[in-house]
Amino acid sequence: MVDQLSEEERAAALDELDDWDFDEGRDAIGRSFTFADFSEAFAFMTRVALLAEKADHHPEWSNVWNRVDITLTTHDAGGLSHRDVAMAEAIDALVD
Numbered sequence: 001m002v003d004q005l006s007e008e009e010r011a012a013a014l015d016e017l018d019d020w021d022f023d024e025g026r027d028a029i030g031r032s033f034t035f036a037d038f039s040e041a042f043a044f045m046t047r048v049a050l051l052a053e054k055a056d057h058h059p060e061w062s063n064v065w066n067r068v069d070i071t072l073t074t075h076d077a078g079g080l081s082h083r084d085v086a087m088a089e090a091i092d093a094l095v096d
Helices: 007-016 038-055 082-095
Strands: 021-023 028-034 060-064 067-072
Touching: 007 082, 028 082, 038 060, 038 067, 038 082, 067 082
Parallel strands: none
Antiparallel strands: 021 028, 028 067, 060 067
């Protein structure tokens, strides 16, 4: 069982994840990524998919041409968990 982050843990994580927005209603974090074209966006999604499979933690996402929107939350925990924070950091490392 994965535990949901406490308010203090959530606040500390959000301070570190500057480019991610917190969705209080869903207890989730989200970020939009924009690329030069569809091929770059799809390549990014492929890299994220490999990370997600390795971590056994899969994002909610959508893709329209050069844009990829990602939402992270841990359904088993009922909200944001350390797994979401780790996945966000790994995703950021792909683009930053």
